[in-house]
Amino acid sequence: MSKLIPSAAKLLSGATVSKAAAPAVVASKTNYSTKSESTFEIKPYKLHKLDKGPATSATLTSEDALQLYEKLAVLRRIETASGNLYKEKIIRGFCHLYSGQEAVAVGMRAALRDVDSVITAYRCHGWTHLMGVSVLGVLSELTGRRTGCSRGKGGSMHLYGRNFYGGNGIVGAQVPLGAGLAFAHKYRGDGGVAFALYGDGAANQGQLFEAYNMAKLWDLPCVFVCENNGYGMGTSVDRSSASTEYFSRGDYVPGIWVDGMDVIATREATRYAIDYCSSGKGPLVMEMETYRYSGHSMSDPGTSYRTRDEVQEVRQTRDPITSFKEKIIASELVTPDQLKEIDTKVRKEVDEATKQAKAEAEVGPEELAGDIYYNNLENVIRGIHPAAPLQHVEVVPRN
Amino acid sequence: MSSHFTFFPDEHKPIEGDTTKMNMMQAINNAMDITLKTDSSAVLFGEDVAFGGVFRCALGLQEKYGNDRVFNTPLCEQGIAGFGIGLATAGATAIAEIQFADYIFPAFDQLVNEAAKCRYRSGGQFDCGGLTVRAPCGAVGHGGLYHSQSPEAFFSHAPGLKVVVPRGPISAKGLLLSCLKERDPCVFLEPKILYRAAAEEVPTASYEIPLGKAQVLKEGDAATLIGWGTQVHVLLEVAQTAQETLGISCEVIDLMSILPWDEETVCNSVKKTGRCLVAHEAPLTSGFGAELAATVQSECFLHLEAPVARVTGWDAPFPHVFEPFYLPDKMRCLSALEKLIHY
Ligand SMILES: Cc1ncc(C[n+]2csc(CCOP(=O)(O)OP(=O)(O)O)c2C)c(N)n1
Ligand SMILES: [Mg+2]
Numbered sequence: 064m065s066k067l068i069p070s071a072a073k074l075l076s077g078a079t080v081s082k083a084a085a086p087a088v089v090a091s092k093t094n095y096s097t098k099s100e101s102t103f104e105i106k107p108y109k110l111h112k113l114d115k116g117p118a119t120s121a122t123l124t125s126e127d128a129l130q131l132y133e134k135l136a137v138l139r140r141i142e143t144a145s146g147n148l149y150k151e152k153i154i155r156g157f158c159h160l161y162s163g164q165e166a167v168a169v170g171m172r173a174a175l176r177d178v179d180s181v182i183t184a185y186r187c188h189g190w191t192h193l194m195g196v197s198v199l200g201v202l203s204e205l206t207g208r209r210t211g212c213s214r215g216k217g218g219s220m221h222l223y224g225r226n227f228y229g230g231n232g233i234v235g236a237q238v239p240l241g242a243g244l245a246f247a248h249k250y251r252g253d254g255g256v257a258f259a260l261y262g263d264g265a266a267n268q269g270q271l272f273e274a275y276n277m278a279k280l281w282d283l284p285c286v287f288v289c290e291n292n293g294y295g296m297g298t299s300v301d302r303s304s305a306s307t308e309y310f311s312r313g314d315y316v317p318g319i320w321v322d323g324m325d326v327i328a329t330r331e332a333t334r335y336a337i338d339y340c341s342s343g344k345g346p347l348v349m350e351m352e353t354y355r356y357s358g359h360s361m362s363d364p365g366t367s368y369r370t371r372d373e374v375q376e377v378r379q380t381r382d383p384i385t386s387f388k389e390k391i392i393a394s395e396l397v398t399p400d401q402l403k404e405i406d407t408k409v410r411k412e413v414d415e416a417t418k419q420a421k422a423e424a425e426v427g428p429e430e431l432a433g434d435i436y437y438n439n440l441e442n443v444i445r446g447i448h449p450a451a452p453l454q455h456v457e458v459v460p461r462n
Numbered sequence: 463m464s465s466h467f468t469f470f471p472d473e474h475k476p477i478e479g480d481t482t483k484m485n486m487m488q489a490i491n492n493a494m495d496i497t498l499k500t501d502s503s504a505v506l507f508g509e510d511v512a513f514g515g516v517f518r519c520a521l522g523l524q525e526k527y528g529n530d531r532v533f534n535t536p537l538c539e540q541g542i543a544g545f546g547i548g549l550a551t552a553g554a555t556a557i558a559e560i561q562f563a564d565y566i567f568p569a570f571d572q573l574v575n576e577a578a579k580c581r582y583r584s585g586g587q588f589d590c591g592g593l594t595v596r597a598p599c600g601a602v603g604h605g606g607l608y609h610s611q612s613p614e615a616f617f618s619h620a621p622g623l624k625v626v627v628p629r630g631p632i633s634a635k636g637l638l639l640s641c642l643k644e645r646d647p648c649v650f651l652e653p654k655i656l657y658r659a660a661a662e663e664v665p666t667a668s669y670e671i672p673l674g675k676a677q678v679l680k681e682g683d684a685a686t687l688i689g690w691g692t693q694v695h696v697l698l699e700v701a702q703t704a705q706e707t708l709g710i711s712c713e714v715i716d717l718m719s720i721l722p723w724d725e726e727t728v729c730n731s732v733k734k735t736g737r738c739l740v741a742h743e744a745p746l747t748s749g750f751g752a753e754l755a756a757t758v759q760s761e762c763f764l765h766l767e768a769p770v771a772r773v774t775g776w777d778a779p780f781p782h783v784f785e786p787f788y789l790p791d792k793m794r795c796l797s798a799l800e801k802l803i804h805y
Contacts, residue, residue: 155604207783218606218782232608235539267536295537297510303536367513431784445746447778447798455775
């Protein structure tokens, strides 16, 4: 198996290199793709109060295809690693995996510009990585180590990064924050769009409707993204929601339904949304229909409220990675070998980060009293301690 | 998982008769079962309650009483509380489960502004006394910021509510049955680490443990140690160790009811011992220990040999990686007790 990165591999198109040190072997021409572009049909969008939706077909270059595939693969691998770390009791507390939903984040991220912002709920490991945090930064946050993107102090639900306003633990609470982020974009005139993600369960929280109203009232560049994965914990959508047409639940806010298992669809829809919102038309609701393979969190086996067959069926027929893989291979944009190379590289990267995330130290106990306030007027954190009080420490430099 | 306390099962039986070994989850289930059976107006609802709720306290109740009496709600705490208040105002016994006490804050307005004030503001014409809101609270070893909080003090500031915290299976069943019968809205906070911590021989019949009354679990003369929920077990162990290592005998009180709390039992004890230590997991400032300390100093002033000691969580968010440093564990309590004794 070649260890070349795909772009370098492309330069050598037509030949492959076997394991380092081993002598090169001549391989068939099909090892690397020959087609540079291909166009794909997208499952029709459903529209709410919109005349025209996103493009129903999209063109990918082979480089696009490889990049999207790699991101999908990294996200899946991060979650596999997280699940294992949890089982080893190295990740403690609550841990929610994103496996099955990767196409939502990866497609959206591919359309986002540097100026856009994102906020989501607790299923945030993959998003954090896509927004620029290293795999190590993600995994060591989960293991509570100092190299974590929140210094290990947030844990699985509280990852942050540039333009990424976090994983949030309180269901629904992040959505009005998204409206606030959108107002800031508008106020600053930076042209950015804020994306606020939430689940089908969260869709029933009252504060969402408060946020929709503010966003429409003030025409904010805000996209409310409902990741409909079929369940809020153990409750299926039709047992929790009077209307499961989440894309229409903003009423006066226009909406789009998107096949959230298709990374091309999520990318196109996001492009459309950016265009719509940044041209001053106000907010949108975007429902991404998707599926979560694991239980709600690690303490839920995920089999008491749905059948194993249901999960199996989605894996076999709609898996965001497998289906994308089949598409790009069939269209000859990429070859199976190229994808295998990516798989190997991704596995190595995540495995190394996993090892490191176990080996890192935690921050010192003094950080129990770190960054509670910007300016702690007393310097000492109140509480009872037999030896000494805790000093408030400013871990992040103040300016 | 190693926890920060040792469970001390209740020795005292509240009533005579048959008993069954139950953990706290089963005891709570049993109390709701009894209520659903004997009170035809009783309904139970909350997120995922249909299949038992995340801690399985409602296990099997939907099969037994039907989905018009035991049902799932959407994920909307403010709505759940408001719905429960309306239902109770119309005369039902409404049992609302909030999945974690950390998620009760979206319902805070409904509970504090609607439930608590309903009777008063209608001049006694209306009330929502049939409402009991149950929520799992407290540290569980690895819950982090949003699966660990103890919000009892917030609710203690809302006259009109009753706030109750059990310490184990026997007290949970009796106190919950009292809350369900009580004609004022109750917030029943269940220390989640106790659900499966240990079992007790719980009376099979229905029984009530009065609200507003504390229990003296161990008599002593050197100091009064006061806690509620999980902390009671920490304090019982502290008392045991103090007996062994310091040769002193401490009185241990489980407050059980936070609002209204049992001033008489507490003050009588402190007048006897002359020393008082209060411990709770919630942060120090405006924790419920502050209320106890203030009352004890005004009621027992001339009996006190030392200032009232409080051992509590820090004035910091509940931490992800530092839970052992955060909790008012045995060592911290013991050390405060020594200071109290040698003041
Ligand atoms: C206010 C609040 N209530 C309850 C919870 C507990 N809880 C966490 S996730 C969840 C289900 C959310 O489902 P959904 O919005 O569909 O998101 P998904 O987990 O499917 O990604 C619940 C009930 C919480 N974190 N916050
Ligand atoms: Mg969901």
